Each structure stands twice: as structure tokens, then as C-alpha cells.
Amino acid sequence: MPSLLIFIPLFGIVILNLPFGKAMRNAAFWFALAVFIVQIVLAITHQPIFWGNEIEQMDAFFRVNFSVDQLSFVMLLCIGLVSLTSLLVMRDTIFDINERFKFINLLMLASMGMSGIVMVTDIFTMYIFLEITAIASFILIAFEKDVYALEGAFKYMVLSALASVLILAATAILLLGAGSASFTAIADAIHRTDNNLIAVAMGLFVCGLLIKGGMVPFHGWLPDAYGAASPAVSVLLAGIVTKAAGIYTLIRALNSILGFDANIKALLLALGTISILVGAFAAIGQKDFKRMLAYSSISQTGYIVLGFGCATPLAIAGAVFHLFNHSIFKSLLFVNSAAVETRLGSTDMDRAGGLAQKMPITGFTSVIGALSAAGIPPLSGFWSKIIIVVALWQAGHTWYAATAIMASIITLAYLLAMQRKVFFGKLALGLEDIEEARLGIRAASVMLAAIIIGFGVLFPSAYAIFIAPIGEMFIK
């Protein structure tokens, strides 16, 4: 019954929008909360009754063909956690009941779209869910309707439209060439014939996904979109949207359709390394908290791609683990920036200073998030990085491994600069009356920090349950 993950939110949105008055609008928050929590629980427990194919009537009724594997579980978990975080942050940043209602609808739509992306088995349905996610994201970025938000949304829309054209064109060619849109059929067609057109189509497809994922050299839209969006939206975008729409789809396409051949591996390794370095160096000079985090996202995504480019089971397990970790620590840092933004009125780091004294929870959790992002043990970010590095080393990519390790020092440098300017230091003048963030933001940051510490300290069992099966999935 995995299709329920799509259809319950979808019908929920429809019913909530029926003209039944204010009660529905108040119920929306709790409905969304319940949906996300159920999704998290189902993804953690792997509940066989829900995920199994025993009750096929449900899926057959809707004429969709979903399949869920270990990778999808991790993605569904990330989607649930980040959406939940975004919802909690929304509670403390948007107060008008109508605006809230609109936001929740869009959030559920985006989350549903991403859940669809990670469960589909054919390229056309994947395209549809990509578009659902993208459209919900445009509106969310423009949610505050000021000039920067509109600029960010516009940039994202233009580049995303370009990506859509590429993906759609590729889908059309593949449909013609293979006769079916399903992953297996296309994979067959590619391996059977040496039709150049199909190779071109896959090239277009991959380019489209790289734009969606904000990889260098297609990263230009990302800092503007993250920086301009309202706090709850930047959490969602940075935490999961680009990862589900760009990185996950890329991996799925490579694993299920193309297979990892030497050229693609070399391309991914190079792209990953360039992204790591470009993102990290660009992040050093940033004065705005959210833009810095955006560049940091580009850099961390590079690690994920680097792991996939290595393509040994260990590397892929590490890359997926890093994807999960990145969702958590980057959401946490964006939640911290939301806390600063709500209390300070801006995310300009030079205006802040010594906030940890007045906002102890935000201050502490931001240290955890920053150290995890920099890969400092014993936090979870360390383990995923070391797995990727060891895997790269074992595969003989010693220079890539060394670059990946040494880029951590740049990551640490800009995150320490952030800590120094915003939290760690003497309280800046005029901030004496500042208070700790509201309950929702506090709850979200404590939850995410607990996950980082928990996964870091209890790494062995987390690895055995979640990560190791993913690597095995990719042995062929």
C-alpha cells in the first residue's frame, strides 16, 4: 500500500480545501503533523504490512506501480523528518491563519511529490512527481512576496523549466526508443541496442537532474533561492528538495538504467570534487547566514556525488548515509538561522554576536550541526565522510580521498567563522533583550541535534540497520 503515502495527503489537501469554514484551517496543521510522523514511523520500522505487496488492490486501483527498497526507506525518512522540521519552523514564523493554511497545503504537496519521486519505477511518473515538487517549491520560495523572494523563485523557475525541458525531451526519446517508460525496459533497450539517440537522451536526462540538484556548474540559482526564501522554506529546500529531485533521481537513473560505467564514474568524481571545493571556497566569504549555508550545501552535495562516483558498495552506502546526515545537519543549521532571523530580524552575521548567551539551545545545537557538517567525531557527519574517504582510498582514488578530507578544514573554517560571528563571543550591542526562539523551533533543533548525536554515538547499530543494506543493494 505504499501509494497511500501519496494519496492520503493528496485527498487530505482536497478535503481540507472544501468550504467547511475555519475548523478545517485549524485542523490542517495537525493533519500535516500526523502525516509526517506516520511517514517517519513507517520508514523507520519498515512495517511489512504497509510496505508489502500483499494488498495489491490498493495500488492496482490507482494504476501506479510503486516499489520501495532500502534507498527509498532512507529517503522517505529524510522527507518525513525535514518536512516535520519545516512544519515546526512554520509554526513560529508564519502567524496569519490564512497564510499558514496556504503554506501547509504547499508543504504537503511538496512532500508528497518527493515521496512519489523516491517510490516510482518508471521515468515518466518520476517526471510528473518532479514537476509537482518543483511547482510547490516555486510558490513556497515566493511565499513572502518581497522582491528578493520573487527573484529567487524566478531564478529557480527558469532553471528548473530548462531542466524540465531536458528531462521531458529525454523521456520522450526514451519512450520512443524503448517502447516503455519503466526503468527495466529502458535499461534493456540501452544494453541491447547501441542506439546513439538513447545515449543522448540519457545525457539530457542527467543534465536536467544536475540542474535540479544544484551541482556545480549548475548551482547559480541555489544561494538566491535558499537565501531569499522564508525560514521554513529554506529548511525544506536545503534539507531535502534538491536532494530528492536532483541527487536521488540521478542515482536511481544511474543504478537502474545506465549502470555505472567508467566514464560516468570519472564524471561524477570530478563533478563531486569541484562542487566540494567551489561550494566551500564560496561559503568562506559570505556575510549572510543563509547564503553561507546554501554554499555549504553545494559543497556537501559534492561529497555525496563523490561517493556515488566511486561506486563500490561501501562508497554508495557512505554516500547515502551522508545524504541522510546532510539532510539532518543542514536542516538543523537552517533551523538555527530561522531562530536568529525571527529574533534578530535579519540573517546578516555581522549584526549578530554572542547570541549563545541569550539563546542557549540554539547556540548549543548550532555547534552540534556545524561540527557534524565539518565531519568532526563523534558526530554522525564524521562517520559518513570517513566511510566515503576509506572507500575512495580502497578503490585507488587517493587524490580524491585526500581532497575530500582536506576540504573538511575549509568547511570547519567557515562554520567556525559563523559560530564566532553569531553565537560564540561577546553579546553584540543592542541585543540585550533578545530571547530564545519559540517552542516549535526549539523542539525542531533539539530533535535534529539528538539525531546527530545519537547516530554518531550509536553508529554501529545505525550502520547495520540502515546503511549496510543499501551498499549490498548495489552489488550486481
Added chain:
Amino acid sequence: MNEKILLASAVFVPLIGSFATPIAGKISERLRNGLSLALVLLSLVCACRLIPTVISGRVVNLAFEMPLGLNFVITADCLAVFMAATSSFISAIIIIYSFDYIHRYDNRNEYYLMVTLFLGSMMGIVFSGSLLFLYIFWEITAIASWRLIGFFREKQFVIKADKAFLITVFGALAMLIGFIIIYQSAGSFELADIKKAYTTSHISSLALILIMLGILSKSATLPFHTWLPDAGVAPSPVTALLHAAVLVKIGIYAFARLFISTMSISYVWEMIVIGLVAASALISAGAALVETDMKRIIAYSTVSQIAFIFLGFAVNTEAGVAGGLLYILMHGLAKGGLFLCAGIVEQGTHTKDITKMGGLIATMPVTAVSFFACALSVMGVPPLGGFFSKYLVFSGTINAGHIGIAFVFLAGAILTILYLCRIFNSIFMGEAKVAPAQEGSWLMVSCVASIAFISFLAGIYIRYPALFASVATQQMLGR
């Protein structure tokens, strides 16, 4: 079984217990202070209870299975127990001193959390039987010292804290690459397996260089020493902790553990290390001679003395290694004492500039005498403890045939005497230049006095630490 519990609690009680200190701090100050001290004392007791076992030649092992061959192993042998007992003992004195020193500043909860966490991860480092976990604990100490150096939250101080963090993490990351190289060739992160894999061969040059980067940056040896004088912006107990007792000894410990007791390095590299530390000894002693900031002088002196310890280990003779071990204890005590005295002087006079002080012996007699005794120990004047360690290091160097190097270090030792006399004269002798400062609180003063007294006792009863050090040396050199 009993020993395994001792070993596990020496590491995990302070490590996990440290997170209870801020909670205790919410209830009462005294409870938190007491808890922090109790955690460190427990570590000390556990380490001391392990002494008879390890002296009899047994090695205590405790292992937890983990996936990917990343087993968590802690091992207690002579070297580890010696380091653990030394550092937890000095830490305990420093924590008692902090009770009075730190109570007038903000962020006390964080202070006790970080100090206890630091000691816990230090225990993790010395007992770790696996390179990976050595690295993990190594980084936790870096986190703790980052927060501690930035304790006063001034912008310049936080920048210096960031500097120290970045330099040590840079070194640690290089070291991590080195560890991965070893992992590739030995197939395991565990020291026991690595020892088997490297019985006949030397460690590869690349791995050695990378690991040395980590060791030198943590031990503040040339060319990565600059963060250490800067770290003097920290509150005095912290600088004492950082410099004297533990942080800089971590690098030396790693050197002894990896390149003496586990693997071996080739003669060429031995000479390069010796040359490097000789330069470090002379240059930093020169810097100490011209500095005017009291804490920076003592910090440069640490850089210089660390070079002596490295020399003892690098010459790789029995006397040298035993001398190096004793030096860790003696220097830890004496240098800790110097920093704690400097803390009392700083709190009394509100300055760190030695040109603005003078004649303080009149109002601070106990501090002055303790400072002098600790300084004598660092200089290596008999019968204080520092003499024996310095003597053994020199005799080890000469045994190994490095007469020239011995003369270079002799010059370093003379410089040590010069700058320590200079700092003592400027602070305590001569005419008073500032309003006469009051002696510190009785708790702080009794801490420094007892450190000075223990330095003296350690010289008188040198038999016992020397016995321990020589057994440890036998075990390390495998003879």
C-alpha cells in the same frame, strides 16, 4: 574482570559523566564542582589501581565488535597507565584550583563540562587500542580546548580559539589520511594487528609525514607551535591544563605509542625528527627570552621543553625513552604549577605584562616560592624531579651517539635557565611597580604550593616513578 571494569570506568565515567555537570550546575554550584572533581578523581583512582597489574607485565584488553572492522578496543599497558595517572592527577589539582579561580566568571557550567570532557577524552586517547578511536578522542579534545580557549568570549580570544582549533584539526585530518594508509596496508585499525603487520618493515614515508603533521600540530612543535602562545588568552587553569598536563602531551604520547611501541621508523626519519625538535627547542627558547607577556613566556617555554621530550623518544634508547616518560610527569607538574602561579598573579595585578610588575614576593610569598620551585624543576636543578628526567634524556642522547645534538639541547637548557630567571625576577623581585597585589585565595595558593611540594617529593623519591618508567620502557621497546 575487575581490571576490565577499572579500565572501562577510567575512560567512560568522565566522558559520559561530564554531560551531567551542567545539569548539576542548574541545581547547585557546589554539587557541580564536586561532581566534576569526583569524576576526575575516579579516573585517577582507576588508573592507579591498574598500576600493579601493568607493572607485573600484564596487559588489560577490552574490545567491542563493530562493523567494517572498526572495533572499539581499549588497552591498558604501562605506557597508557603512566600517561593516564599523570594527566588525571594534574587535572584533579587544576580542577580544585578552578573552584576559586573560575567562580567569578560567566559560563561556569560550560567550563566544567569541557574540562571533564577533555579529561575523559584524554583517557580515551591513552587507552585506545585502535587508530580510529584514537583519532576520534583526539578531535573531542580539540573541541573542548576550542571552547575553553574562547572562554572569555572577546572577539580576539575567539579568533585565537578558532586558530588553535583549525591548526590542530588540520594536523589531525592529515594524520587521519596517514591512518588510512596504515589501515590499507595492515588491514585493520587495531594497534595489535598493525604491530604484527609491521614487525619487519618500517612505516612508509608518506604515512609517517602525515601522522607527524598531526603529532606536531597537537604538540605545538615547530612549525605548528604558534597557536599555543595565543592560547594564553584562556583562563589560567585552562592554559595549565592545555599546556602542562595534557593537550601538548597527547602528540608526544601518540609518537611514543605509534613509532616506538607499535611501529618503527627508519634512521633517516629519526634524524629528521631530532633536527626538527632541536630547532624547535632553540627557537622557542629564544622567543621566551624576548616576550614580555607572562603567559606567552611560559607557553614558549612549553614548546621548548616539549622538544626535550621528543628528543628522548626520538633517540630511541632505553635511557632516552625512560627520560621522556619521566619528563612528561615532571614537566606536567612543574609547568602546571607555573601557569597556576601566573593565574594568581594575573588575578591580583590585572596584567600579564612582566615589565609592569615587580616586587610581588613581598605580598605573595607562597606564590613566589612555589613559582621558584616549579621553575627550578623545569630548569632541571637537583634534587627536584626535573633534574632526573633531563639527565636521562641527555644520557639517552649520548648513548645513541648524538653528541652534537646533545650540545644543541644543552644550549636550550641554558636558555631555559635564563628566561625562567628573567621572568621570576621581573615578577617577584625588584621594586614594586603596581599597587601591591593580595595573595590569592587559600585554595588556589595551597594548590600551587602542593604542586611545588610534589615536584620536590618526586625528585626525592625518584625511585618509584623511575621504576614505573623503566618497566614501561622495557615493555615499549619489547625487550
